[in-house]
Amino acid sequence: MSLILDAEKCTACGACVDSCPFGVLSLKGETLVIGEGCTLCGACVEVCEAQALSVPETEDPSPRPGVPPGGVWVFAEQRHGVLAPVTRELLGEATRLAKEIDAAVAAVLLGDKVEHLVPELQAAGAQRVYLAEHPLLAEFLEEPYAAALTELARRFQPEIILAGATYAGRAFIPQVAANLKTGLTADCTAFAIDPEKRLLQQTRPAFGGNIMATIITPRTYPQMATARPGTFKPLSSGSSADGQVVRVEFNPGETAPHSRFLATVAEIKERVPLAGAEVIVAGGRGLKDAKNFKLLEELADLLGGAVGATRAAVDAGWIAYPQQIGQTGKTVSPRLYIACGISGAAQHLVGMQSSDFIVAINKDPAAPIFQVADVGLVGDVLEIVPALIQEIKKSRNV
Amino acid sequence: MKIVVCIKQVPETQDVRLDPVTHTLKREGIKSIINPFDLYALEEGLRVKESQGGTVTVLTMGPPQAEEALREALGLGADAAVLLSDRAFAGADTWATALTLAKAVEKLGGADLIFTGKQAIDGDTAQVGPMMASIMNISLASWARKVSFNTAGKAEVERLLDHGYDAVEVDLPALISVTKEINEPRLPSFKAKLKAKKEPIPVWGLADLGLNAAEVGLAGSFTQVVKVFPPPARGTSETWEGSPQDLAARLWQRLQEMT
Ligand SMILES: Cc1cc2nc3c(=O)[nH]c(=O)nc-3n(C[C@H](O)[C@H](O)[C@H](O)COP(=O)(O)OP(=O)(O)OC[C@H]3O[C@@H](n4cnc5c(N)ncnc54)[C@H](O)[C@@H]3O)c2cc1C
Numbered sequence A: 001m002s003l004i005l006d007a008e009k010c011t012a013c014g015a016c017v018d019s020c021p022f023g024v025l026s027l028k029g030e031t032l033v034i035g036e037g038c039t040l041c042g043a044c045v046e047v048c049e050a051q052a053l054s055v056p057e058t059e060d061p062s063p064r065p066g067v068p069p070g071g072v073w074v075f076a077e078q079r080h081g082v083l084a085p086v087t088r089e090l091l092g093e094a095t096r097l098a099k100e101i102d103a104a105v106a107a108v109l110l111g112d113k114v115e116h117l118v119p120e121l122q123a124a125g126a127q128r129v130y131l132a133e134h135p136l137l138a139e140f141l142e143e144p145y146a147a148a149l150t151e152l153a154r155r156f157q158p159e160i161i162l163a164g165a166t167y168a169g170r171a172f173i174p175q176v177a178a179n180l181k182t183g184l185t186a187d188c189t190a191f192a193i194d195p196e197k198r199l200l201q202q203t204r205p206a207f208g209g210n211i212m213a214t215i216i217t218p219r220t221y222p223q224m225a226t227a228r229p230g231t232f233k234p235l236s237s238g239s240s241a242d243g244q245v246v247r248v249e250f251n252p253g254e255t256a257p258h259s260r261f262l263a264t265v266a267e268i269k270e271r272v273p274l275a276g277a278e279v280i281v282a283g284g285r286g287l288k289d290a291k292n293f294k295l296l297e298e299l300a301d302l303l304g305g306a307v308g309a310t311r312a313a314v315d316a317g318w319i320a321y322p323q324q325i326g327q328t329g330k331t332v333s334p335r336l337y338i339a340c341g342i343s344g345a346a347q348h349l350v351g352m353q354s355s356d357f358i359v360a361i362n363k364d365p366a367a368p369i370f371q372v373a374d375v376g377l378v379g380d381v382l383e384i385v386p387a388l389i390q391e392i393k394k395s396r397n398v
Numbered sequence B: 001m002k003i004v005v006c007i008k009q010v011p012e013t014q015d016v017r018l019d020p021v022t023h024t025l026k027r028e029g030i031k032s033i034i035n036p037f038d039l040y041a042l043e044e045g046l047r048v049k050e051s052q053g054g055t056v057t058v059l060t061m062g063p064p065q066a067e068e069a070l071r072e073a074l075g076l077g078a079d080a081a082v083l084l085s086d087r088a089f090a091g092a093d094t095w096a097t098a099l100t101l102a103k104a105v106e107k108l109g110g111a112d113l114i115f116t117g118k119q120a121i122d123g124d125t126a127q128v129g130p131m132m133a134s135i136m137n138i139s140l141a142s143w144a145r146k147v148s149f150n151t152a153g154k155a156e157v158e159r160l161l162d163h164g165y166d167a168v169e170v171d172l173p174a175l176i177s178v179t180k181e182i183n184e185p186r187l188p189s190f191k192a193k194l195k196a197k198k199e200p201i202p203v204w205g206l207a208d209l210g211l212n213a214a215e216v217g218l219a220g221s222f223t224q225v226v227k228v229f230p231p232p233a234r235g236t237s238e239t240w241e242g243s244p245q246d247l248a249a250r251l252w253q254r255l256q257e258m259t
């Protein structure tokens, strides 16, 4: 299967050549050459004004089955009886989506002795809670979690399943999708419903945040997605906590499990955890030294916030990896993000650009971080941050 | 120990940037590289081979030029390489990719350990490994920073989760995805590089894997990309200049107004 070029329509304008992320297209004189390596991503189709390019239609091997009755599900992630914040965020988003297709919202709660979380889930928007409790679910492991969610989905037939794109979610949700033989879209930052076809449109960044893609699962159910923590809004007013609770047996099967939890060997200790922080002060290579991160800690403490960093700062050993924000670190969306000595590489921006208000401090007026900042301060971060600390202390009379 | 390492050839993402107005990509000639995380997967495969004995086979699905990535891996010390390439594979989503790779491992006669990277830096999904493990019905440990073997012949893996690091034990065969903390990849050796140049690399297509065209590539995919566009630009920003004290005072003023 390959990209289709209508040579009659092609004007050899070359626009598509630059649009291909994989460098597949080239112009030989007046003819467009489609080289090897096309992934049929469709980027070139979009830019061709002459409409000369198209991605082949796939033959539907099986028609889309009827809409399953189970509604919109959210995987309720918890650890040791404490809900992950993304659960509430996704229940908020699920409530919005379910309204559009007139479906119910359910939460799936897996764990050991976690029943006390049911009212919290109901208040966050779950009209129904599926609850499976078992000692094997006490700690996260891909195998039992995938087995339990797969089993529930087979029985109760959801139309959509959303889960947080946390380390746990991204580890076992792909297994559930594979077991159910359905599509899964990774790390989404926006959802919409195509009302006509009742399709979930899932939007996500790829290429380290340089490109956004909208993806559908057109032929199979459930439509599944993992979604970025810190991106969606929880419901503001709690719903009534009188939904239905469906208790299900988790049956780990005949054979002994193939994986076992041994121990938690290190807890990530954060002063104020990045996830859920309202204010984040983040530092990059411009801080020049580990000791200057102390300045950021002081500022963060004054603002009641957390400290984050770029990969460059983490690689330099100035701060630990769990503080890294970006493509290969955490995604955050605080009310206030102060970027100190950070250039604004796409891989960093993808982790913080949905912050409500962004302040950038950088001595280079051309730094890309200024393009996403609401307020940019051009100057030396090692002078401005201490001055800001003084200013705050002065105004608070300390 | 039969070890398979899955590597993917990717464009160097730093060079990719969509112009928000024209929707064209600004790039200074895209270079293809081995997905950076997969170098750590390969290194771990080589280290396990060195400590436990065995062979390391590298596997990639991609266009014919993905052979370069395999040669690079051979130059780093892999024993054998197989290229999965067929026009029918184009447009595969993570499911179709995982199915194709799983069939190839089966054709290799199975594996005791499969290593993958944490994620590919282009598709960025981190889904291929877990899906492969499901399809092959083998154990999975994601996000490993340390792998060792106990006397029972099982793998002990320390892996990253949101709360910290957990140690888990998995039966073999297992698929393990690795993070960058796990090791420091070696540089290619001259000897291996020479050998890598001459090493024949078999190319397996649809028929070799016993799959049919409806199961692979775009046709075999459950997801479909319907639109690709540049990230939305943020609102207009203001840039301030002045003395550090002035800037600090203005900023604090502004931040107080916000709340
Ligand atoms: C696959 C991949 C994944 C990645 N994942 C991530 C990720 O998750 N997170 C991440 O952050 N990065 C990630 N990166 C790295 C990213 O591309 C950048 O290299 C990194 O974000 C740069 O960090 P920085 O802004 O601290 O450093 P630099 O780019 O070096 O910027 C330093 C900035 O500080 C300014 N500066 C210097 N001195 C001063 C001063 N005295 N006062 C004020 N300003 C000053 C400079 O003008 C410059 O703009 C990834 C890269 C790749 C290839």
Ligand SMILES: Cc1cc2nc3c(=O)[nH]c(=O)nc-3n(C[C@H](O)[C@H](O)[C@H](O)COP(=O)(O)OP(=O)(O)OC[C@H]3O[C@@H](n4cnc5c(N)ncnc54)[C@H](O)[C@@H]3O)c2cc1C
Binding pocket: A039, A041, A184, A185, A186, A204, A206, A207, A211, A212, A213, A215, B006, B007, B008, B009, B035, B037, B038, B041, B059, B060, B061, B062, B092, B093, B094, B095, B097, B101, B115, B116, B117, B118, B119, B120, B121, B122, B123, B124, B125, B126, B127, B128, B129, B223, B225, B228
């Ligand atoms: C913009 C865009 C967005 C996309 N979004 C999705 C999506 O949300 N869901 C979806 O199902 N598909 C998606 N795809 C398709 C997906 O990128 C491809 O299926 C790709 O082949 C594998 O996914 P990945 O790059 O994310 O790899 P990952 O799953 O991130 O890769 C993890 C590891 O698997 C191994 N691996 C991956 N691919 C190969 C390979 N070809 N050969 C050998 N080893 C490999 C490597 O060890 C790698 O480190 C998207 C494609 C594009 C262009």
Ligand code: SF4
Binding pocket: A009, A010, A011, A012, A013, A014, A015, A016, A017, A032, A047, A048, A049, A050, A051, A052, A053
């Ligand atoms: S953008 Fe369209 S018209 Fe222009 S060269 Fe490409 S195919 Fe031809």
Ligand code: SF4
Binding pocket: A003, A019, A020, A021, A022, A023, A024, A025, A037, A038, A039, A040, A041, A042, A043, A044, A045
């Ligand atoms: S469909 Fe995507 S990969 Fe194929 S030529 Fe067009 S832009 Fe390149």
